[in-house]
Amino acid sequence: MIALPASAGFTPPSPADFWQPLIGDGAFAVTRPMVVMVLTTAAICLVLVLATKKLSLVPSRGQWALEGVYGLVRNSVGRDIIGAARVRPYIGFLFAIFTLVLVNNLMGITPVVQYPTFSRIGFPIVLAIAVWLVYIAAHVRHNGVGGTLKHLVPPGLPFAAVPVVFVLELLTFLVIRPLTLALRLFGNMFAGHMLLLLFALGGEYMLLHGGFPLNVVALPTFLIYFFLTAFEILISFLQAYVFVLLTSLYIAEVYAGDH
């Protein structure tokens, strides 16, 4: 981080700001994102179970919203990419990922909570490993180990290129995909929240401690902060959407050789 000139006592936000242990310290400390995660999961489960308790054919407003989210995952992502015949066993998986990511991302701009859970790498890694396990299991079950390995090399390749491509594809298949999945979500949330922190803290510092010329600049800083908050909402949706989109793309690859 670039420090401000020495005269300023401003401490810019750093990754250390994301470490917020509530109980204890160390590898198994109870941290703030853990609490947020548990609470959001409980809330999602509760809302989903209660909302689906009395489903009617003619939806109420709440049911309509739920169906909108469900339809987005089921139809726009799952059915269009995996295919209507194959998507049924994966709907729950995709839906769980989507709701969890979306709600937790939105927690980053929810007042009081204001902590995007997925800006801690541990949580995206869990999701990425789950996706990884699912698509590898689907591959092996559907194509067999040999079929899966053969599938990695596109047909019609010159013989000399096969080993190189195979290694690269295997690396992509086993390492890069889950890594990018996890890092993308983490990076977006982390960087986005860092920006918000920077503008909030910087604006506050300039307003309260900056003296005459700086506290005038505080106003545009806060304006940018609000703009970024709106942008963060967009990013939250986009990242949740992208996560399930890529997941279904990886799953759809399993059945790519069928036709």
Place this chain on the structure above:
Amino acid sequence: MTPVLAAEEGFWATAYPVLPHPGELLIGTICFAVLLFVAYRTVVPRLETMLAQRQAAIQGGMEKAEKAQAEAEAALEEYRAQLADARAEAARIREEARSEGAKIIAEMRDRASSEAERITESAGRQVEAERLAAVTSLRTELGGLATQLAGRIVGEALTDSARQSRIVERFLTELEQSSPEDVRASATTVEPTTSAAPAGPSSGGAHRVP
């Protein structure tokens, strides 16, 4: 990175942000597992059942709507057929009425003309009868007057009835023969319709008054 803070807060505060915290990994796994369980156990089956039902309902509704439309079309067809029938019936009735009316008018005209004929005939007959009566009385009176006048002039009493009637007869014959054409012309102007009346010129002409 601020090493000062890091020293105060321990390893995890300064750890690379890409290093997963084991506690968070654990909690993340548990939370995701719970959510997956809820999704597969409750949410997705319920929503899928509802969606299937809705689709069935929509299809049923469409079938019903199709049936209703077919029924409506059949009713419309029937109604149109009835309307066409009614129109043909009305046209037929109108035609009938028209022809009947024409018939009635012709009949009426016939009846009127025959009535008029009858009236004119009876009027002609009455006139004839009255004329006959007038001619008879005139003849008697004229004969009387003539004989009286002649007797007075001649000076002889023409009391003898046979002679008297002969004289009158002769007088009248002479009178008739003096202008027979005038008599006939006047007779035709008096009775234009009755052609049968002046059939016998001699016998009829004998009764004509000039």
Place this chain on the structure above:
Amino acid sequence: MDGITGSLGIVGYGLSAIGPGVGVGLIFAAYVSGVARQPEARGMLQTIAILGFVLCEQFAIFGIALAFVFGGL
């Protein structure tokens, strides 16, 4: 405290963000012209554009992660 102190890693991240920035711009330019030419293909293009955007953006995101990883060096 003279001059500017800080991490070169962040400067490196700034440099590494140029490429993805150009890439994302190209992707959305292509998306816009594609939709302008064929508005009915919007839904399909949208998915592809977002996919491309994500695949391009991930390098910037890796950059920020690596900037923090090597920032302490």
